[in-house]
Amino acid sequence: xxxxxxxxxxxxxxxxxxxxxxxxxxxxxxxxxxxxxxxxxxxxxxxxxxxxxxxxxxxxxxxxxxxxxxxxxxxxxxxxxxxxxxxxxxxxxxxxxxxxxxxxxxxxxxxxxxxxxxxxxxxxxxxxxxxxxxxxxxxxxxxxxxxxxxxxxxxx
Numbered sequence: 712x713x714x715x716x717x718x719x720x721x722x723x724x725x726x727x728x729x730x731x732x733x734x735x736x737x738x739x740x741x742x743x744x745x746x747x748x749x750x751x752x753x754x755x756x757x758x759x760x761x762x763x764x765x766x767x768x769x770x771x772x773x774x775x776x777x778x779x780x781x782x783x784x785x786x787x788x789x790x791x792x793x794x795x796x797x798x799x800x801x802x803x804x805x806x807x808x809x810x811x812x813x814x815x816x817x818x819x820x821x822x823x824x825x826x827x828x829x830x831x832x833x834x835x836x837x838x839x840x841x842x843x844x845x846x847x848x849x850x851x852x853x854x855x856x857x858x859x860x861x862x863x864x865x866x867x
Contacts, residue, residue, distance in 0.1 A: 714786040714813050715828070715860050717768055718748040749853065765852055773860045777867065782821050784813030818867055825864035833858060 729739040750764040751771065761767075775785040836857050840850040 712824075713742070714773060714784040715857070715864075716745065716748045717750060717771065717786060718742070718745050749856075765849065765856065769852075769856045769859070773863045774867075777818075779818075781815045781817050782867065784816065786813040821864055822867050825861060825867065828861045829865050831861070 725743055727741045727743070729741055731737070731739070748762070749768045751761040751767050772785050774782050776783040833854055837850045837854040840853050845853060
Protein backbone atom coordinates (compact mmCIF):
# COMPACT_ATOMS: atom_id res chain seq x y z
CA UNK A 712 0.00 0.00 0.00
CA UNK A 713 2.85 2.38 0.72
CA UNK A 714 4.09 1.79 -2.82
CA UNK A 715 0.63 2.37 -4.25
CA UNK A 716 0.43 5.83 -2.69
CA UNK A 717 4.20 6.47 -3.04
CA UNK A 718 4.75 6.99 0.70
CA UNK A 719 8.51 6.57 0.97
CA UNK A 720 8.92 7.76 4.59
CA UNK A 721 9.10 4.25 6.05
CA UNK A 722 10.51 4.91 9.49
CA UNK A 723 9.50 2.45 12.21
CA UNK A 724 7.82 5.18 14.23
CA UNK A 725 5.50 5.91 11.28
CA UNK A 726 4.24 2.33 10.98
CA UNK A 727 3.06 -0.33 13.43
CA UNK A 728 1.46 -3.74 13.59
CA UNK A 729 -0.99 -3.95 16.48
CA UNK A 730 -1.99 -7.33 17.84
CA UNK A 731 -5.15 -7.99 19.79
CA UNK A 732 -4.69 -10.03 22.95
CA UNK A 733 -7.55 -12.34 21.89
CA UNK A 734 -6.16 -15.51 20.26
CA UNK A 735 -6.99 -15.65 16.56
CA UNK A 736 -7.83 -11.94 16.35
CA UNK A 737 -6.64 -10.16 13.22
CA UNK A 738 -3.62 -7.90 13.30
CA UNK A 739 -4.18 -4.22 12.70
CA UNK A 740 -1.73 -2.32 10.54
CA UNK A 741 -1.32 1.34 11.38
CA UNK A 742 0.33 4.09 9.39
CA UNK A 743 0.59 7.35 11.31
CA UNK A 744 2.33 9.58 8.77
CA UNK A 745 1.52 9.71 5.06
CA UNK A 746 2.80 13.22 4.48
CA UNK A 747 5.36 12.08 1.93
CA UNK A 748 2.77 10.48 -0.34
CA UNK A 749 1.51 11.14 -3.85
CA UNK A 750 4.74 12.42 -5.36
CA UNK A 751 8.04 10.81 -6.25
CA UNK A 752 8.87 7.25 -5.14
CA UNK A 753 11.69 8.66 -2.99
CA UNK A 754 12.85 11.92 -1.46
CA UNK A 755 13.90 14.62 -3.83
CA UNK A 756 15.94 17.71 -3.03
CA UNK A 757 12.71 19.68 -3.15
CA UNK A 758 9.66 18.60 -1.14
CA UNK A 759 7.36 20.19 -3.72
CA UNK A 760 8.47 17.41 -6.08
CA UNK A 761 8.54 14.52 -3.64
CA UNK A 762 5.31 15.22 -1.74
CA UNK A 763 1.82 15.74 -3.12
CA UNK A 764 2.92 16.29 -6.72
CA UNK A 765 0.14 14.97 -8.94
CA UNK A 766 2.05 15.35 -12.21
CA UNK A 767 5.00 13.31 -10.93
CA UNK A 768 2.74 10.76 -9.20
CA UNK A 769 0.76 10.20 -12.41
CA UNK A 770 3.77 9.65 -14.65
CA UNK A 771 5.72 7.41 -12.25
CA UNK A 772 4.98 3.74 -12.80
CA UNK A 773 4.25 1.61 -9.76
CA UNK A 774 6.02 -1.50 -11.08
CA UNK A 775 9.60 -1.26 -12.31
CA UNK A 776 10.21 -4.91 -13.31
CA UNK A 777 8.02 -7.96 -13.82
CA UNK A 778 9.65 -11.36 -13.50
CA UNK A 779 8.13 -14.84 -13.78
CA UNK A 780 7.57 -15.28 -10.05
CA UNK A 781 7.95 -11.79 -8.57
CA UNK A 782 7.78 -8.08 -9.27
CA UNK A 783 9.87 -5.12 -8.24
CA UNK A 784 8.16 -1.86 -7.39
CA UNK A 785 9.52 1.49 -8.44
CA UNK A 786 9.64 2.27 -4.73
CA UNK A 787 11.35 3.35 -2.55
CA UNK A 788 14.03 5.04 -4.60
CA UNK A 789 17.24 6.23 -3.08
CA UNK A 790 18.04 9.91 -3.39
CA UNK A 791 20.09 10.61 -6.50
CA UNK A 792 23.84 10.59 -5.90
CA UNK A 793 24.17 14.18 -7.10
CA UNK A 794 21.75 15.10 -4.29
CA UNK A 795 23.77 13.28 -1.63
CA UNK A 796 25.11 16.48 -0.10
CA UNK A 797 21.66 18.04 0.10
CA UNK A 798 20.59 15.50 2.75
CA UNK A 799 21.78 14.44 6.13
CA UNK A 800 24.05 11.39 5.84
CA UNK A 801 21.90 9.41 8.27
CA UNK A 802 18.79 9.99 6.18
CA UNK A 803 20.58 9.04 2.97
CA UNK A 804 21.82 5.74 4.39
CA UNK A 805 18.43 5.01 5.95
CA UNK A 806 16.83 5.39 2.53
CA UNK A 807 19.40 2.97 1.10
CA UNK A 808 18.67 0.45 3.86
CA UNK A 809 14.93 0.27 3.07
CA UNK A 810 15.19 -0.25 -0.68
CA UNK A 811 14.46 -3.96 -0.15
CA UNK A 812 10.84 -3.12 0.75
CA UNK A 813 9.65 -2.92 -2.86
CA UNK A 814 11.83 -5.69 -4.27
CA UNK A 815 11.04 -9.35 -5.02
CA UNK A 816 7.35 -9.19 -4.17
CA UNK A 817 5.78 -12.52 -5.13
CA UNK A 818 3.47 -12.09 -8.12
CA UNK A 819 0.76 -14.05 -6.33
CA UNK A 820 0.87 -11.48 -3.49
CA UNK A 821 0.70 -8.58 -5.94
CA UNK A 822 -2.25 -10.23 -7.69
CA UNK A 823 -3.94 -10.80 -4.33
CA UNK A 824 -3.71 -7.14 -3.28
CA UNK A 825 -4.82 -6.12 -6.78
CA UNK A 826 -7.92 -8.32 -6.42
CA UNK A 827 -8.78 -6.57 -3.15
CA UNK A 828 -8.02 -3.05 -4.39
CA UNK A 829 -9.99 -3.58 -7.60
CA UNK A 830 -13.10 -4.01 -5.44
CA UNK A 831 -12.88 -0.33 -4.44
CA UNK A 832 -15.19 1.89 -6.42
CA UNK A 833 -14.07 5.22 -7.84
CA UNK A 834 -16.48 6.85 -5.37
CA UNK A 835 -14.84 5.12 -2.41
CA UNK A 836 -11.39 6.20 -3.54
CA UNK A 837 -12.65 9.72 -4.16
CA UNK A 838 -14.26 9.79 -0.70
CA UNK A 839 -10.82 9.25 0.85
CA UNK A 840 -9.48 12.31 -0.96
CA UNK A 841 -12.60 14.36 -0.16
CA UNK A 842 -12.22 13.44 3.54
CA UNK A 843 -8.62 14.69 3.36
CA UNK A 844 -9.83 18.08 2.11
CA UNK A 845 -8.76 17.89 -1.53
CA UNK A 846 -10.47 20.16 -4.07
CA UNK A 847 -13.03 18.54 -6.38
CA UNK A 848 -10.59 18.69 -9.33
CA UNK A 849 -7.81 17.10 -7.26
CA UNK A 850 -10.19 14.42 -5.94
CA UNK A 851 -10.92 13.40 -9.52
CA UNK A 852 -7.29 13.55 -10.67
CA UNK A 853 -5.79 11.69 -7.69
CA UNK A 854 -8.58 9.10 -7.77
CA UNK A 855 -7.86 8.43 -11.43
CA UNK A 856 -4.14 8.09 -10.72
CA UNK A 857 -4.80 5.57 -7.94
CA UNK A 858 -7.15 3.63 -10.21
CA UNK A 859 -4.43 3.53 -12.89
CA UNK A 860 -1.97 2.06 -10.39
CA UNK A 861 -4.52 -0.53 -9.29
CA UNK A 862 -4.95 -1.37 -12.97
CA UNK A 863 -1.20 -1.76 -13.33
CA UNK A 864 -1.26 -4.40 -10.58
CA UNK A 865 -4.39 -6.05 -11.97
CA UNK A 866 -2.75 -6.63 -15.35
CA UNK A 867 -0.08 -8.91 -13.90
